[in-house]
Amino acid sequence: MITTIDAAPQGQSMHFSALGEQLRTLAGQSVKIEHCLGQRYIAAGIKDIRVEIEGIPGNALGAYLGAGSSITVRGNAQDATGDTMSGGTITIHGSTGDAAGYGMRGGVILVEGNAGYRAGIHMKEYGETCPKLVIGGRAGDFLGEYQAGGIIVVLGLGNQAGAAPLGRFCGTGQHGGRMFIRGEVLPPELPAQVAVRKADAADRTLLQPLLAQFSAAFGADLAALESSPYFLLTPNSSNPYTDLYAIY
Amino acid sequence: MDLYVHPEFEIVRSEKKCIACRACERQCANCAHGYDAASGSMESYDEKCVNCHRCVTLCPTKALKIVQTQHTFRPNANWSNDTIRELYLQANTGGVLLSSMGNPRPLPNYFDRILLNASQVTNPSIDPLREPMETRTYLGKKAIPLVRDANGRLTENLPPQITLTMPLMFSAMSYGSISYNAHASLARAATALGICYNTGEGGLHRDFYKYGPNTIVQVASGRFGIHGDYLMAGAAVEIKMGQGAKPGIGGHLPGKKNIGEVARTRMTPDGSDAISPAPHHDIYSIEDLRQLVYSLKEATGNTKPIIVKIAAVHNVAAIASGVARSGADIIAIDGFRGGTGAAPTRIRDNVGIPIELALASVDARLREEGIRDDISLVVGGSIRSSTDWIKAIALGADACYIATGALLALGCHLCRSCHIGLCNWGIATQRPDLVKRLNPEVGTEHLVNLVKAWQHELKEVMGGMGINSVEALRGNRLMLRGVGMTQEELDVLGIKHAGV
Numbered sequence: 240m241i242t243t244i245d246a247a248p249q250g251q252s253m254h255f256s257a258l259g260e261q262l263r264t265l266a267g268q269s270v271k272i273e274h275c276l277g278q279r280y281i282a283a284g285i286k287d288i289r290v291e292i293e294g295i296p297g298n299a300l301g302a303y304l305g306a307g308s309s310i311t312v313r314g315n316a317q318d319a320t321g322d323t324m325s326g327g328t329i330t331i332h333g334s335t336g337d338a339a340g341y342g343m344r345g346g347v348i349l350v351e352g353n354a355g356y357r358a359g360i361h362m363k364e365y366g367e368t369c370p371k372l373v374i375g376g377r378a379g380d381f382l383g384e385y386q387a388g389g390i391i392v393v394l395g396l397g398n399q400a401g402a403a404p405l406g407r408f409c410g411t412g413q414h415g416g417r418m419f420i421r422g423e424v425l426p427p428e429l430p431a432q433v434a435v436r437k438a439d440a441a442d443r444t445l446l447q448p449l450l451a452q453f454s455a456a457f458g459a460d461l462a463a464l465e466s467s468p469y470f471l472l473t474p475n476s477s478n479p480y481t482d483l484y485a486i487y
Numbered sequence: 488m489d490l491y492v493h494p495e496f497e498i499v500r501s502e503k504k505c506i507a508c509r510a511c512e513r514q515c516a517n518c519a520h521g522y523d524a525a526s527g528s529m530e531s532y533d534e535k536c537v538n539c540h541r542c543v544t545l546c547p548t549k550a551l552k553i554v555q556t557q558h559t560f561r562p563n564a565n566w567s568n569d570t571i572r573e574l575y576l577q578a579n580t581g582g583v584l585l586s587s588m589g590n591p592r593p594l595p596n597y598f599d600r601i602l603l604n605a606s607q608v609t610n611p612s613i614d615p616l617r618e619p620m621e622t623r624t625y626l627g628k629k630a631i632p633l634v635r636d637a638n639g640r641l642t643e644n645l646p647p648q649i650t651l652t653m654p655l656m657f658s659a660m661s662y663g664s665i666s667y668n669a670h671a672s673l674a675r676a677a678t679a680l681g682i683c684y685n686t687g688e689g690g691l692h693r694d695f696y697k698y699g700p701n702t703i704v705q706v707a708s709g710r711f712g713i714h715g716d717y718l719m720a721g722a723a724v725e726i727k728m729g730q731g732a733k734p735g736i737g738g739h740l741p742g743k744k745n746i747g748e749v750a751r752t753r754m755t756p757d758g759s760d761a762i763s764p765a766p767h768h769d770i771y772s773i774e775d776l777r778q779l780v781y782s783l784k785e786a787t788g789n790t791k792p793i794i795v796k797i798a799a800v801h802n803v804a805a806i807a808s809g810v811a812r813s814g815a816d817i818i819a820i821d822g823f824r825g826g827t828g829a830a831p832t833r834i835r836d837n838v839g840i841p842i843e844l845a846l847a848s849v850d851a852r853l854r855e856e857g858i859r860d861d862i863s864l865v866v867g868g869s870i871r872s873s874t875d876w877i878k879a880i881a882l883g884a885d886a887c888y889i890a891t892g893a894l895l896a897l898g899c900h901l902c903r904s905c906h907i908g909l910c911n912w913g914i915a916t917q918r919p920d921l922v923k924r925l926n927p928e929v930g931t932e933h934l935v936n937l938v939k940a941w942q943h944e945l946k947e948v949m950g951g952m953g954i955n956s957v958e959a960l961r962g963n964r965l966m967l968r969g970v971g972m973t974q975e976e977l978d979v980l981g982i983k984h985a986g987v
C-alpha cells in the first residue's frame with residue numbers, strides 16, 4: 240500500500256516538521272509526497288522507507304538516510320542532498336544543488352542532471368560500506384574535496400563538447416576513494432593531491448554496476464556509456480599532510 | 488647539519504638507589520632509558536624524555552627524578568629558551584609547530600582574580616551536611632509559550648532537555664585522540680555520577696552504546712562515524728563548530744593513529760588521515776547552521792537537544808547571539824586555555840580569549856537581547872577546580888565542561904605530548920600495551936571521586952552564601968568580587984571590585 244501525502248493541502252505548503260513527523264510514522268512503508276514545495280529534511284535519518292516525491296524537495300533531502308530506504312524525486316532537488324547518509328538510494332530525475340552527498344558513508348545517489356558545488360565532499364568508506372554518487376550531467380567546483388572513500392562518477396551527458404564536465408579545484412585534499420570522469424577532457428589544473436590516469440579494464444569493474452544502475456534509473460544508453468573513455472582520479476597519498484608538522 | 492636543540496629535561500638517577508631492575512626501561516614508550524649489559528647499569532637519553540613521570544612513579548626504589556635543564560642560552564627576556572628552541576626546530580624541518588594540551592603561557596587568569604562571597608549574621612549560611620542542597624540541572628530551551636488544553640491544564644511542551652545531577656559534564660575527546668580505556672572510564676563515571684561525557688568527533692564505539700543516556704554524541708565537519716543509530720544513541724547531539732585550543736583550525740588525526748577499531752568507529756579507511764577541516768563546508772552563515780541544527784532535530788525526531796560548540800573568539804557575544812537564533816538548544820563555549828590532542832602551537836598559544844570574559848559577555852548579550860532563556864550556556868577551557876566551576880556558574884553558565892581535569896584524574900601528568908601518541912599513562916595513545924596501563928575500573932573510581940568532591944565543595948560554597956539551589960547561584964554576580972582588575976575588566980565581567 241502506498242500512503243499519499245499532499246505536501247500543500249489547500250495550496251498551503253505544509254511545514255517541514257509536520258511532514259517529518261508523518262514520515263517517521265511511516266517507516267517500513269511506501270509513501271508518495273505530492274505537491275512538494277521545498278520542504279527541507281525529507282526522510283532525514285529514516286531507515287527502510289520508500290518515498291516518491293513529486294515537486295521540489297528542499298535542502299538536506301534524505302540527510303542521514305538509513306539502510307533500506309529509497310527516495311525518488313520527479314523534479315530537481317536542492318542543496319545538501321543525502322548529507323551524511325549511511326545507506327539507501329536517492330534517485331533524482333533532475334539536477335541537485337550544492338554539497339550533494341556531503342560526508343556520505345554508504346548508499347547511492349543517482350542524479351540524472353547536474354550537481355552544484357562541492358558534490359561528494361568528505362565522502363568516507365569503511366570495509367564493505369562504500370558510498371556512490373553518480374552525476375549524469377556536469378559537476379560544479381570542488382567535486383570530491385577531502386574525499387576519503389567511496390566512488391564518484393561524472394558522466395557529462397549533454398555537456399558541451401570539448402569542455403570538462405566539472406569545475407575547478409576537483410579533489411582538493413582528496414585522501415581516499417575514486418572519481419571516474421567520462422570523456423577526454425579534464426580541467427586544466429588539478430590539485431597536487433590528485434593522481435590521474437585512464438581507467439583500465441580492472442578499474443571498470445567498479446564502474447560498470449554504477450553505469451547499469453544509472454541507465455536502469457534514467458533509460459540512458461548503457462552500451463554508449465560502457466564504451467566511453469573514463470579518467471580515474473585517485474589520491475596520491477592517504478596521508479596528504481604528514482610532512483606539514485614539526486613535532487616536539 | 489641540523490641546528491642543535493638541547494634537551495629540555497634531564498633524567499637524574501641516583502646510582503646509590505638504582506638496583507638496575509630495568510622497570511623504567513620497560514615503562515618508557517619514548518625509550519628514554521636503556522640498559523648497558525657490559526657494565527650492568529642503566530643509561531638515560533635525555534633528548535627522548537617528555538617529563539611524563541611514568542618512570543619516576545614506578546621506580547621501586549625512587550631512584551629517579553626529572554629536572555628542567557639548567558643549560559641555557561644567554562638569558563634574554565625577549566628571546567626565551569623556548570622561543571629559540573622552537574625557531575631552530577622550524578629551521579631544521581620547515582614544519583608547523585605541533586603540540587598538545589592547553590595553552591601553557593602565563594596570560595592573565597580571571598578566575599584567580601575573582602573572590603566569592605559568604606553570608607555573615609543576616610541571611611544565615613546553610614549546612615550542606617544537614618540541609619538538602621539542590622544541584623540538579625536541566626539543559627535546553629526554557630522559553631516556551633504556556634499552552635493550556637480545553638480543561639485549562641498546562642500542555643507538556645517543553646523541548647527536550649539534558650538532565651544532570653549537577654551542572655558538570657566531561658567535554659569532547661574523541662576515540663582516537665584518547666584510548667578505548669579512557670573512553671570506557673569517562674562513560675562509566677558519567678553514568679555513575681548522573682552526568683554526561685562527550686564522544687568527540689570520532690564516533691561511538693559499539694561497546695559504549697549502553698552508556699547512551701549519559702553520552703553526548705558529536706557531529707563535526709569530517710562527519711566521522713555518524714549514522715542514524717549514532718545520532719539516536721545519546722542524550723544530546725553536539726555540532727562542533729570550534730574548539731578553544733585551536734579556533735579556526737580543524738582536526739587532523741594522523742593515519743598512523745586512525746587504525747583498527749579507531750578507523751572502524753570513525754568509518755574511515757584504515758590508516759588514512761582523518762581530516763576534519765575548520766569549516767563545515769555547508770555552513771557559511773547562521774542560516775546554514777540552522778539547517779544543520781534542524782536536520783539533526785528531524786533525524787532524531789525532535790527528541791534530542793542540539794548543542795552548538797564554538798570557540799571563545801573576539802566577537803563571541805555576537806556569534807552566540809546568532810547561534811541562539813539558529814534553533815540550537817544549548818551553546819557550548821570553549822575558552823582559549825582548553826585542551827587538545829594536537830594543535831599548531833602558535834594557534835593554541837595566541838588565538839582566542841579567556842572563557843571568563845567570553846562567558847560574561849555572552850550571558851550579558853543574550854540577556855540584553857531577551858533571548859537568554861532560549862538557550863542554555865555551557866562553558867569549558869579550562870575549569871581546574873570546583874571554584875572555577877562555581878565562579879563560572881555565578882558568571883552565568885548553566886553548566887561547565889571539564890576535560891583536562893578529567894584526564895588528570897585518569898593519571899595524565901600534563902606532559903603535553905599527546906600528539907606523539909605514546910602516552911605512557913594509556914590515555915592519549917592507541918598502542919595496546921600502553922592502553923592496558925589505564926584500568927577503566929580505577930579510572931572510573933578516580934573520576935567519580937573527583938566529581939563527587941567538587942559537588943560537595945559546590946554545596947559548601949553555596950551553603951556559605953546562604954543558597955540552597957544551584958538555580959539561585961546561576962548568574963548571581965553579586966556573589967563575585969574582583970581583585971586587581973581594571974574597571975574595564977570588571978565591566979566585561981559584570982562584577983564589582985572587592986570592597987565595593
Ligand code: SF4
Nearest residue numbers: 505506508509511546
Ligand atoms: S626503575 Fe628505578 S631502580 Fe629500576 S632501573 Fe629504573 S631507575 Fe633503576
Ligand code: SF4
Nearest residue numbers: 899900902903905910
Ligand atoms: S594525556 Fe598522556 S601524553 Fe597527554 S599530557 Fe597527559 S600524560 Fe602526557
